[in-house]
Amino acid sequence: MSLTNSSPLEVAKAASISSRSLAILPTRARNDALTAIHHALQESKEEILAANARDLESAIQAAQNGELSQSVLKRLDLGRKGKWEDMLKGILDVRDLEDPVNKVTLRTRLDDGLELERVTCPIGVLLIIFEARPEVIANIASLAIKSGNAAILKGGKETTLSFKVISTIISNALTNTLVPNDSIQLLTTRDVVASLLDLDKYIDLVIPRGSNELVRYIKNNTRIPVLGHADGLCSIYIHDDADKDMAVKVLIDAKLGYPAACNAVETLLVHQAALATILPDVASVLLEKGVSLRCDTMSKTSLSSSLSKSQAAILQDSTDEDYSTEFLGPILAVKSIPTLGNSTPSSMCNLAIAHINAHSSKHTDAILTSSKEIADQFQSGVDSACVFWNTSTRMSDGMRFGFGTEVGISTNKIHARGPVGLEGLMIYKYHINGTGQVAGDYGAGGKNWKHEQLPLYD
Amino acid sequence: MSLTNSSPLEVAKAASISSRSLAILPTRARNDALTAIHHALQESKEEILAANARDLESAIQAAQNGELSQSVLKRLDLGRKGKWEDMLKGILDVRDLEDPVNKVTLRTRLDDGLELERVTCPIGVLLIIFEARPEVIANIASLAIKSGNAAILKGGKETTLSFKVISTIISNALTNTLVPNDSIQLLTTRDVVASLLDLDKYIDLVIPRGSNELVRYIKNNTRIPVLGHADGLCSIYIHDDADKDMAVKVLIDAKLGYPAACNAVETLLVHQAALATILPDVASVLLEKGVSLRCDTMSKTSLSSSLSKSQAAILQDSTDEDYSTEFLGPILAVKSIPTLGNSTPSSMCNLAIAHINAHSSKHTDAILTSSKEIADQFQSGVDSACVFWNTSTRMSDGMRFGFGTEVGISTNKIHARGPVGLEGLMIYKYHINGTGQVAGDYGAGGKNWKHEQLPLYD
Structure with missing residues (x-):
């Protein structure tokens, strides 16, 4: 985890490369990283809440000047009853969930010695853009690491102090783990969002967490798929x-x-x-x-x-x-x-x-x-x-649903809908294990497909 | 199914409304519609192939003038060995697949008398934009009806004659079924694509089938999620x-x-x-x-x-x-x-x-x-x-994978990847069946969640 001042292109390329290593790390290595993050945050509770209190003070001032809504103010407060505990518990809950990587979800015998398997794998590189909720950093870092995805996080100006403290702590905690350093990157420089949204070659999914305006701005300005967490009417x-x-x-x-x-x-x-x-x-x-x-x-x-x-x-x-x-x-x-x-x-x-x-x-x-x-x-x-x-x-909430924590609540109608936990950060690939068969062996005048569903492994 | 000259907005609204009726039609009604389409196309084979031959003639001329590539030419030919039979067989294969609607894919006991279920449902309204492959009309109509999705189809100019004949036949075949007329609409007027791409309120997924340029153009010009069928390198x-x-x-x-x-x-x-x-x-x-x-x-x-x-x-x-x-x-x-x-x-x-x-x-x-x-x-x-x-x-092909037919091969990394059959056209919703419990009953000082995984129904 690094607080970076690199260019958006360098950040995205580094995320893409490290995502390949992260994707093939064993379960244990990813879980150990979550344990390390949890302990480090727990030990720094006072420091984090103090930084958050300062963010909150500025925000109250902004709200009094009419520059910030009351609802944003409430979301900003990490000291709000139960919020800190929920954040910390969420990390361990995610760690203790079943590993979502490498699960076989379909097996078909296409022919003798020719088997199709659908295997879950990480999506690759996530770009998370969030506004007022400081706990999102811990939530998203946990979900990304557990699911084997690299993540680029861009926080809002309201959370600058909380963001910097939390990210430095997480960064230090990860140093002694096998999770590659560039697999979680935190951006504090402004005006990088537009450049990042153009990097569909390296970034696979954008997750905006914030106002409807933010979500709409992003959807209007990128070819990258967007996991929209928009209105709740x-x-x-x-x-x-x-x-x-x-x-x-x-x-x-x-x-x-x-x-x-x-x-x-x-x-x-x-x-x-x-x-x-x-x-x-x-x-x-x-x-x-x-x-x-x-x-x-x-x-x-x-x-x-x-x-x-x-x-x-x-x-x-x-x-x-x-x-x-x-x-x-x-x-x-x-x-x-x-x-x-x-x-x-x-x-x-x-x-x-x-x-x-x-x-x-x-x-x-x-x-x-x-x-x-x-x-x-x-x-x-x-x-x-x-x-x-x-x-x-x-x-309607990932924790209440038993997903550990959530990356957001999606109002999309594809990929992931409703509270999105680990499963929403996974995709799959198809393997075929053959013995030299080719497509031209089958069909008119050739062999017939068996297409026999096989039981999934336990 | 209707060949329409309505405005893009009217088309999209009508699709959205009819998608709600289609989504709750029983399995039998959707299967009967596929049988009707199959029979009607079978009976009109000569007429369709004649129209396709005329499309092909124009295309050969265009290819000779350097206005059309040889690869597009090959994709256009419905008379190519096995292609007609595959198209017809695909409709019945899709019909005979298990109904993908209303499958329970997750059950969790949140607490006594409080059960969470994840249930598959259609996405809603699909916009399919295709270039040279005339068999796409039959493939997509089958997959859409079976999966309970409304579809708006926009064909390319190279297939105009094949498109009109096939769509008229399908339209007539559907008249005597329970599938709502507006749930499959065919657009022949030009210059409607840009307007449709702006209607994210009514259209849930765009599926372009054609050149990389087409896919890129669409991704650059819409907020609607795109199921990209792009390069195959x-x-x-x-x-x-x-x-x-x-x-x-x-x-x-x-x-x-x-x-x-x-x-x-x-x-x-x-x-x-x-x-x-x-x-x-x-x-x-x-x-x-x-x-x-x-x-x-x-x-x-x-x-x-x-x-x-x-x-x-x-x-x-x-x-x-x-x-x-x-x-x-x-x-x-x-x-x-x-x-x-x-x-x-x-x-x-x-x-x-x-x-x-x-x-x-x-x-x-x-x-x-x-x-x-x-x-x-x-x-x-x-x-x-x-x-x-x-x-x-x-x-790498939906038919060879045993999916019946395919809506395309996705190079996306979210929602559906690789050959996309019925499952790629489904999303899910979460039901909770409770007995008056509320969120405030749980958490600090309250009740604990059970979060017990329950077996899925057969």
Whole structure:
């Protein structure tokens, strides 16, 4: 791991070359490097948190000047409850996961003495561009090393001090391991991003972690594939048969657990029959906790007659734009799913699905219902990375999924979707082990293919 | 399936909407549509081949005027031996493959009554842009329907007549099936590509099939992920312990089986000790069959003393550029791997690996050796989609791999690599089925995650 001042081209070439050595290191060597990083960070906790506190001070100043949003501020704070412990635990969790390299995922006998195998291997060189989250350095370094990928990391200006301290510590820790020095490189110089994005010959995947603007800028300026971690416009649909207490509990968690997170809920869809039975309790608790509710006419009318006068008075009217907005704060857009003369549970669910497919960012959406049939319909119909039944959208997270830690939550529809752990950093290659057979031996007038699926090795 | 004159935006929106219905169609309905397409094409063989013959006539004229390459010409000909039969058989092969939709590929018990599942689903909307291969229409329509993806197809001008006939036949065949009409759309109007490439809101994946220039143009002009089917700069390395007869047989197949194909060999690497023992027979046969050999100094000197005078006279000198060129014709670049004082089999193999990783297009490379250890080293070290041992690079093909047919051979390093069949057109979503648990229940001071892997369903 090196803090480098080399040119972008030199950095990318060095990463590409070292990726070949890293890719063939044994499991043990990669795991030992993670142990070394964990110990080194643990021993330097105070130094790191002090640097982070200084980053935070500058950021608070910037926020007061209106140059930085509150949500960025929250993401920056490594001293936030549980964050440091989660970061450290994530490194060991990743280390202790099964080695994702060299797994045979397909075996086919093409013919006698001619076997096809599909074998997992690292992608090669990752470019990670992140803004405010300092823990990303440790997360990504762990995932990259464990998966055998070289990584180039470019941090944002808000995290400069945290970034420098953490990277120096990791760099020193890696010196005594077999992981090649250039396989993790940290860039602190500015204005290198544009040059790096042009180096598709050496860089195989770009992972931006930050604002939608950052992701969009990158997608517009590179031929390299982008693992986009973009908006989280998450919705929850309350069907009329949902459990009321569950709805209250789930909405509190989904809206208030960490409002700046991408898996926080932003839109609440409510079955018309639940407007009077379930929504009042949900709305009352959320209002009490300081959430602004932006309601469509039907839900506002209904709530106005069931809430206390003081709560009814602070209900807001929604605009169309509210249903396409990631608030990242204590605001929730509420929309009714109206019943018509011939509405069925299934047709109501279809209306909710249609709203979500038209408005959501395909990140995470959830349904609350007591019917398995309706839940199945919702999970099959909603085109999002995560579609949950009777739980909070906040469950959408690599650690919670058991992936150790995550490289981000992908709203892409190819390669890796949803929380991305080690598997998202792998690709595969095909081996054929033959005994001199050639393509011309087969087909019209020649031999037939066997195409027999073989069991995978344990 | 419709031949449409709608605007690109209308086409993309219609594809997106119909993709949602197609995605939830049962297996049977998608298979029935493939049967209908197969029968309709079979019945119209003469009409299609007649249209293709007219396309071919125009293309021959264009080739004579130097406006079209010979390799494009060969790809255009649907009447070429076995091509029609392969196309038709491919449709039924795809139909008879296991349904790739709704397969559970991961199950984790997060906690009691809280289960995570990863379920395969279609990507959504594919945009396929192809140049000269008319059979692509049938291949892609089959793969798209089977995998539950909507597709927009844009053909090249060389195939206009074949394209129109085939698409009208497929369109009529689909009328009586449950596959929504807009789920496969064919565009014949020109200048729509640029507009389509901007519609990342509706189109999820672009698959260009054609020249490197086409692929590069598309990668430079879209935010949509591209499944690149680009160069095939394939190499074969002859280790000193290779079997001579096998080497002759494999090289004839790899160079001459179909020289215009992307899986044809373009570079031959030869262990110094094999220059006098194996290369002469290989070179002699290839020269006899009209292949030009572009040799480095060492291989040329060696061959000059072992070949007949007349054959030695037609050996050519290679330039550096030859080792980075996809000839797509009867030319082969030959390069020696020189032994030094302390060379070992393993160090020689590493030199071959280094040459390939620096020059190949990461498509398909092969080694001929009698040593499993050296073959393992080569397969692990070469960073290509397909790395073969003792067989021809021409084995790199979806049909030969048992995938039914293929959407292309990907030189990408994410999502799908090598021959891409149905699996490359799938993504997944995560379901969680809970009973009211929320994220805040877990972690510091709360419950622990179980993260217990559960067996997959059969």
